[in-house]
Amino acid sequence: xxxxxxxxxxxxxxAELAAALVAGEESPLSSELTAKLIRHGRADVTPVIDLAxxxxxxxxxxxxxxxxxxxxxxxxxxxxxxxxxxNASVVRARLVPTAGELAWSPGPDAVAxxxxxxxxxxxxxxxxxxxxxxLAANDPSKEQYQLWIFDAAGDERYPVDGGVFNVATGxxxxxxxxxxxxxxxxxxxxxxxxxxxxxxVVSDRSRVALVAKRAA
Amino acid sequence: MTDGGGSxxxxxxxxxxxxxxxxECVEAFGGLVQALAKRWNHDPSxxxxxxxxxxxxxxxxxxxYDAAKCSPRGFVAMIARRxxxxxxxxxxxxPVMVSFPEDFDPAAETTxxxxxLERGDAARRVLAELTPMQRRMLEMTLLEGKTHEEVALETxxxxxxxxxxxxxGLLRARALMGVVQSNEGGAR
Numbered sequence: 001x002x003x004x005x006x007x008x009x010x011x012x013x014x015a016e017l018a019a020a021l022v023a024g025e026e027s028p029l030s031s032e033l034t035a036k037l038i039r040h041g042r043a044d045v046t047p048v049i050d051l052a053x054x055x056x057x058x059x060x061x062x063x064x065x066x067x068x069x070x071x072x073x074x075x076x077x078x079x080x081x082x083x084x085x086x087n088a089s090v091v092r093a094r095l096v097p098t099a100g101e102l103a104w105s106p107g108p109d110a111v112a113x114x115x116x117x118x119x120x121x122x123x124x125x126x127x128x129x130x131x132x133x134x135l136a137a138n139d140p141s142k143e144q145y146q147l148w149i150f151d152a153a154g155d156e157r158y159p160v161d162g163g164v165f166n167v168a169t170g171x172x173x174x175x176x177x178x179x180x181x182x183x184x185x186x187x188x189x190x191x192x193x194x195x196x197x198x199x200x201v202v203s204d205r206s207r208v209a210l211v212a213k214r215a216a
Numbered sequence: 217m218t219d220g221g222g223s224x225x226x227x228x229x230x231x232x233x234x235x236x237x238x239x240e241c242v243e244a245f246g247g248l249v250q251a252l253a254k255r256w257n258h259d260p261s262x263x264x265x266x267x268x269x270x271x272x273x274x275x276x277x278x279x280x281y282d283a284a285k286c287s288p289r290g291f292v293a294m295i296a297r298r299x300x301x302x303x304x305x306x307x308x309x310x311p312v313m314v315s316f317p318e319d320f321d322p323a324a325e326t327t328x329x330x331x332x333l334e335r336g337d338a339a340r341r342v343l344a345e346l347t348p349m350q351r352r353m354l355e356m357t358l359l360e361g362k363t364h365e366e367v368a369l370e371t372x373x374x375x376x377x378x379x380x381x382x383x384x385g386l387l388r389a390r391a392l393m394g395v396v397q398s399n400e401g402g403a404r
Binding site for chain 1: 390
């Protein structure tokens with residue numbers, strides 16, 4: 001790259017000076033704005049999607065426009081947890097000895113009737129994996145599951161958006177790697193809700209599927 | 217505040233579609249962007265709109281970062297200033313880009329620099345050398361888009377003195393950064 005956005009030396013020097021001038025005025029962004037920037041950023045910064053590998057790692061075998069729409073949605077939302085894949089099981093195995101397992105408790109929504117599983121999460125590693133069995137399969141064109149992480153350091157009205165994900169077959173075990181939108185300082189509660197496709201910014205919590213609470 | 221050190225590859229990761237880099241970038245540079253936006257927008261909602269627009273620009277431009285040209289913070293500040301100036305123009309203000317004087321003698325100015333610093337360090341060094349009034353004048357021109365005439369009026373300082381102070385700061389920065397007048401590819 002030779003032109004650096006066709007910038008002149010002068011403009012670059014002015015920018016360096018401007019950055020230095022405000023160095024003492026910098027303060028953290030609000031959590032709401034941070035979440036918004038990351039959410040929009042992840043929608044804008046989309047990875048190259050390998051369709052073959054997505055299918056191989058547990059993507060439902062929808063065909064035609066439905067699969068295309070679902071993949072486009074996945075790309076748009078961007079921050080979604082990764083469903084299954086070898087990495088989720090490896091990550092889970094590494095985290096369990098230190099992070100422990102929190103069992104899911106079914107919420108009031110019928111999709112979780114008979115559901116089991118657990119969540120493993122490490123605050124220090126900022127990584128985790130959810131495991132589900134008998135959680136009802138969802139139709140991504142109508143609704144998706146969305147994870148919320150309550151942070152002891154945050155406002156409980158605004159839990160951290162853990163992203164949306166799908167369950168392809170309700171009976172089989174499903175592993176979902178957690179990739180929160182922003183850093184979670186101390187996770188205290190994990191909640192899975194059912195939301196419209198693509199998820200929501202703030203859940204009305206009308207459809208709570210699963211809850212896992214960490215001991216204080 | 218982060219100095220952005222080691223953040224250079226963040227932009228290439230963003231350009232490559234690494235979504236984790238988005239989070240890291242917002243955490244690393246959110247404070248800088250916010251500070252710049254607040255200088256140009258006194259209304260908090262305007263500042264927030266500006267911050268969002270700046271980050272959108274940053275996602276689009278990340279692939280064009282060149283570590284040989286500027287620091288990560290300088291790159292972010294450049295993207296931010298462009299957006300902020302554009303917004304100010306749309307509001308009817310006419311901020312000016314400060315230009316180096318035509319009689320600038322790069323050889324003479326560079327002679328004063330015993331060493332060439334990393335650009336972020338050079339900027340900090342320049343500011344440390346300024347008097348409070350000189351620094352204030354630089355802030356008004358670089359962060360608030362004011363003309364030399366406006367700075368002169370607000371600081372009750374002769375116009376020639378304002379131009380001299382602002383020019384001296386810019387030239388000193390250029391010298392410390394080891395930038396030569398041959399323009400090393402800088403397009404106009």
